[in-house]
Amino acid sequence: MATAPESPLTLPDVAREPVALARPLDWVGMDNIALPVRIAGEDGATVQVAASVDVAVDLGDAAARGIHMSRLYLGLQQAFATEAITPGGLRKVLQGFVDSQRGLSSAARLVVRYAHLLNRPALASAHAGWKQYPVAIEATLRDGHLKLALSLAVEYSSTCPASAALSRQINAERFAEDFAAARPLSPEVVRDWLASERGMAATPHAQRSRADVRVELKPAFDELPVAALVDLLEEALGTPVQTAVKREDEQAFAELNAANLMFCEDAARRVAAALSADPRVDRFDATVAHYESLHPHDAVARVSG
Structure with a gap:
C-alpha cells in the first residue's frame, strides 16, 4: 500500500511573535x-540603466x-521591468507595496538613483559628446497622495568678477606703460598689441x-522632466562644462565665461530665478559650490523657494 506524502515542513516565522516594545x-x-x-531617452525611446534603489513602507x-x-524586494524586481519610470507608474508600484503588507502599512516610498546621460553638442564645431548627470527620483505615497521630487546636479565654470576687474586694471596699466611715448595709435597697432x-x-x-538641486514637482504633470531641468539650469548658469572641444x-567657452562672470551668490540667484519661474516646480532647494582655484576651500551658497 502506498504511503501518503509527507506534509511540507512548516518554517518558523519569528516575525509573528509578540513585540517587546x-x-x-x-x-x-x-x-x-x-x-x-x-x-525615457532623448529620442523618446525607453533606455535601460543601472540604478540603486531604496524602498520602504511605514509600520503603522x-x-x-x-x-x-x-515582498518589497520581489515586487521591486518586477516594478520597472518593462516600462519607463513615470509618475503614474510610480503610484502603481507604491500602492502595490502598501497592498503587499496586508494591513501593516498605509504609506510607501522609493528613491531611485542613476546616472542620466545626455548627448551635448560642442559650442562651435560639429562635434558632440556624452555628459553624465547624477539623478535621484523620490516618490512617496501616503493615503493615496503621491509626492514626487527630483534631485540632480550640473557642473559649470565660474570666473570670479573681482579677479576679472583686478586683471583688467593691470592690463590697462600695462597698456598705458607700453604706449606712454607719444606716437600715433591705429586700430591695427592696438589689435596687434592685444594679441x-x-x-x-x-x-x-x-x-x-x-x-x-532638489525640486518637488507639482502633481499636474505626468512626466519626470530630468532633461528639461538640466537644460534650464545650464542655460541659467551660462557656462556648462563641455564634452568634445576643438580650439x-x-x-x-572663454567668451561665455567672460560674459558670465559670477560669484557663488550670483550663481545661486540665477538657479533660484530659473526654478521659481518653472511651472512644474512646487518648491526647491539648491546649493552651488565653486571649487576655488584661489583658495584651498570652497565658496558655497544655498537658496530655497
Whole structure:
C-alpha cells in the first residue's frame, strides 16, 4: 500500500511573535538595492540603466514586530521591468507595496538613483559628446497622495568678477606703460598689441563649479522632466562644462565665461530665478559650490523657494 506524502515542513516565522516594545515605525525597508530601471531617452525611446534603489513602507501596527520585507524586494524586481519610470507608474508600484503588507502599512516610498546621460553638442564645431548627470527620483505615497521630487546636479565654470576687474586694471596699466611715448595709435597697432603676450598682463581665476538641486514637482504633470531641468539650469548658469572641444570650442567657452562672470551668490540667484519661474516646480532647494582655484576651500551658497 502506498504511503501518503509527507506534509511540507512548516518554517518558523519569528516575525509573528509578540513585540517587546510596541511602537509604530516611520519607515522600514531596504537601501541601495541594485536594479536595472527603464527611463525615457532623448529620442523618446525607453533606455535601460543601472540604478540603486531604496524602498520602504511605514509600520503603522504598533504590535507588529516587522514588515514582510521580502515582498518589497520581489515586487521591486518586477516594478520597472518593462516600462519607463513615470509618475503614474510610480503610484502603481507604491500602492502595490502598501497592498503587499496586508494591513501593516498605509504609506510607501522609493528613491531611485542613476546616472542620466545626455548627448551635448560642442559650442562651435560639429562635434558632440556624452555628459553624465547624477539623478535621484523620490516618490512617496501616503493615503493615496503621491509626492514626487527630483534631485540632480550640473557642473559649470565660474570666473570670479573681482579677479576679472583686478586683471583688467593691470592690463590697462600695462597698456598705458607700453604706449606712454607719444606716437600715433591705429586700430591695427592696438589689435596687434592685444594679441601679443604683452596684451595679457593678468588673467582672472576660474574653477569648475557644481549646482545641486532638489525640486518637488507639482502633481499636474505626468512626466519626470530630468532633461528639461538640466537644460534650464545650464542655460541659467551660462557656462556648462563641455564634452568634445576643438580650439574653436575652447575659444567660444572663454567668451561665455567672460560674459558670465559670477560669484557663488550670483550663481545661486540665477538657479533660484530659473526654478521659481518653472511651472512644474512646487518648491526647491539648491546649493552651488565653486571649487576655488584661489583658495584651498570652497565658496558655497544655498537658496530655497
